[in-house]
Amino acid sequence: MPRPESAGRVRALVRHNTTLLLREPGPLASRMILPLVFVTLLRPLYEAAQGAREGTTQAVTGTLVTFSLLALSIAGGSVLSERVGHTWERLRTTAAHPLELLTGKAVPVLGAMLAQQVVVVGFGVLVLGMPLGHPGLLALVLLAWTGTLLALGTMAGVLVRSQGELSAAYDIGGMLLSSLGGALVPLASMPGWVRHLAPASPGYWAVSALHAALGGDAGRTAVCCAALGAFACAAGTAAAIRVGRGWGRSATL
Template sequence: MSGESLRRIAVLAGHNVLLRRRDPAHFVSYLVMPMVLMLIFKGMLGEATQAVTGLLVMFSVLSMADVATASLTERTWHTWERLRATRARIPEILIGKALPVFGVLVVQQAVLLVFGVLAVGMRPAGPLWPLALAVVAWCFALLCVGTAIAAVVRSQGELSTLCNIAALSVSALGGALVPYALMPSWAQAVAPISPGYWATTMLQAAVRGDVAGTAGPAAVLAGLGLVAGAFACWRFGRGWSRTVAL
């Protein structure tokens, strides 16, 4: 990647950092709500790791709406064509918009994990770097999938509906709300199709200090992210994102 390309990405990222700072409401709500629910779920389940990792997965999926909004707002504000008229290429535009959101996702998950340790009673075993790997892999998958969603939906209403349904479905089928062993047999059979299954499995393995158990799901999520990111670049490049329902 050339220096000029990096400069264009830096300018776009700086602009989107400013937009994130002006509207922190979702970030704050997606921190406070899971913190409260973690304490409640810990009392119900008696298992801190399940409560912390499950709710982290659920609310990080809800955060995909913020990821998609980063691109969708350019279309609803009718500024997407201005971006396309610059020298910035599609991957540069998407990376510039994605980097600040990636930072927000990492901070969100790091804060929730720290809260889980200090307030909920989760006790990580072994080194902490598997947890860092798990957070990065999950954030990367969320970022790419959220960007791909932005290339498909036509309005904020569609985006909110899709992300809300996805959050509950991915979390429930992935074993984020109840332990995998307690799920019905049919749900256990279809669970691996849910990214939430791989995220929950990965995070719980990282808490146990299981490096192999963390690396496998991380590779699956990284592959999902690469496929979704490639689709997003192709779809935006085709210009299909220009028609937006207001």
């Protein structure tokens, strides 16, 4: 159970980082608006290839995974800005442990990423008519995927050395992971070697989990969420170790 002083520091950090996130709403707004444009334009193409029901589902889920991977910039940028601004030492006075600092960063970013996905899914259901027969399973998938994105973004934020490197990481990495995972093009239409490599991408498990949840397949949904949890644990552990090693030695890690 966290000590009262630790909980107080975490609450202060959450408020501080929420203020910083809302002060610069441009990146978050673009990550919410662009997917809606993208899915609207691509939906007719998917419907022509897969039919109305499957095409709409593929357009919405593929767009959600692709743009949520690009939203790694929100998590990574939140961490990197502290490093570039040399404010880590000052934050040490309010967060004595790396876990407190990471938690303070994570909560508002988690909310922003989850909001992005809810907006895309809501647009798909309310505007495009995507069937939503199992909202409970879908909510579980969105939480698991958001946690994975948060861990991956945090890991990128503590490993890269500049905004340029972070941009390359989420632009190239995001598109690669989403494409390899079958977000943009169904894996059945891709070469065999891509299908063999696909499970190495968290995007593959996110796409599979979304389709399983929307189809009411609880068993497959649980397997995919467990795989996403493994990716999240690996990335989160790497980030925590990196922060811990740099803690107290350098404001830029």
